[in-house]
Amino acid sequence: MQSSAADLPVKARPLAAPVANWTQFYIGAGLGFDFATGRSNLTPVGGGPDLFNLDGLQGADLGLSAFAGFDVQVAPRVVVGGFVDYDWSRQRTTASATSTFFGQSLSAALPSLDQGWTIGGRAGFLVTPDILLYGLAGYSEMRINNWNLNYLILGGGPSFTVQESALTSHGYTVGAGAEYRLANNVSLRSEYRYVALGRNTTVDPLGAVWTTDLSEHVVRIGAAYRFGQFGGPATASATPALTPTWTGVYVGAGIGGDVITPHVAGSFAGVLDFNASGLGGADVGGTFTIGYDRQIAPRWVVGAFGLIDAGTNGGAKVTASAGGAGVAISSDLAAVKWGWTVGGRVGYLVAPETLVYLLGGYSGTTAQSISYDFLGFPGTAPTREYHGATFGGGFERFFTDSISARAEYRVTHLGARDDLASDFMTSLSAGGTVHTLRGVLAYHLPTP
Template sequence: MKRFLLGAAALLAMAAPAAAADMQPRPYTKAPAYTPPQVIYNWTGFYIGGHVGGAFAGDTTFQSSDARFLGGVQGGFDYQFAPNWVVGVEAQYSWLPTNNKGVTFPLGTQVTSNTDQIGSVTGRLGYTWGPALLYAKGGYAWRNGGLGVNVAGVPQPFTASGNSKDGYTVGTGLEYMFAPNWSAKAEYQYYNFGSTTITSGPADVVGVRGRDDEHTVKVGVNYRFGWGGPASRY
């Protein structure tokens, strides 16, 4: 038995190299190239944010042409469809200081604009490519304030027609999604509240008519909830 086992082991030892020589080498397979995940930007969802900028009188009849600082907040909802279009609604509120410089008329009467708040509720339509969104907006506008009349710093009684607190607004802007759930925007917005005519008061301002409007430029940041923000697709 011992001699039999030794003989079998010797035969296996001689057969192993021959069997190994008959085996075909494993074929080389190249590793697949790395494909980075595709980033899909989704604008659908609610958002809130803040903005700063400047306001400029469109008609300088009752306002000086100096720029005024403004700052405020905004919030809204966007829906992306078809697949690069975005439609939404936005509410916006801005605070700005009273225009104390006003305009001085020939007999020394000064008229000042004391509008210190403006707001809007607008529809918004935009086109998106990747993280960028170009949009136009328009809708209802509101303001708080009106006119003041004084002579040598002393307030004067007056009456006026128009001087509406309600109006309309239109604008356009560019928004960019720079991080998950975060976007930054630059925007121009025009506000129109009709016109005002002073019907009684100091002689040099009676009958003077001016347009009540504001041009604004703003930059801001939005935080987007839920569906908004970039998502990876593999």
């Protein structure tokens, strides 16, 4: 018996793997830290030797961002887009030194970021349908709080005061980041940007010329709301379903950055008094952590943790001199050497595999040993451990049933210590704030 072609079984066409749609507009906000690096010099009216030089200036503190943009998914794994963002910073860096013995006084408010905006584009690769790794580039304008410098011969003689108005610097921005889409309309991201602001020259009312080279480093974690399906309806994710267990013990390790904004005051042999605020350093840091979480409700997780942080500032230093006046100051920049934190966290499951959380705890932080030379008084500050409260938050996502990744921001308020005097110091006290941002991979031990 013969069969016609119409009687033959028809093989169904294989379905294409569904791919999430990233073609959308979005708005969002973020927080993290900023720190400035650069050098400045002051040239007198008519030229001649520099009146003042500063090399290695660094100011660091909390930063906030608001942003908006759009993405277009041009291929199953490729996303391109444009963005604009606005940044605010709490950077305020001041330093002063007064010597009744030498009859000289020097005080300064250093250039620091106030606010600014960036417009640019980004291109990324989808390592999974919901996780985008991207690079970015753009044009930036930043409003800089400028110099306020006072140099005085106490008994009379050469002195000058410079109060420069704020200026707007412009340059380019490059950076990279990772973004995770929790749902079609909500995503979380972590991002680093380097802003090169170039050389800026200003002339004070007396005719002296300031020249400053300044760069900004901007580190943020943030959240975005994504509007509708701008390019068409989104399809289901092709990622296999996960069945993570949030209750249990975990261990983890991570890498990121720290900035420290210290407040320091002291006296050398009773003849030199100094005070500095915000003149801090940034470092690359690592973290080792262990903890226990418990899922107490379908959407809620609580836990306890302990962690150790370690960092290095790469030997960064700051030096300042007033030409012809015999005023010279140099010091290592404050940076985190290592620290520990014990605390707890509480989180909300926005998806079965994704936790958004807040944390709090108690910390001990040891700074890098600082060597200095203030107006010819050299020395090394003793190493001490500072203590204080830590607060922060982040988000964590399982990629397998036992491995998760998290992005986390912490701020630690360090209590002041007044037992730091050494060498020629009559007194020395210091305290400050540490901002920490980490990306961490964690392994969750099997539940017995």
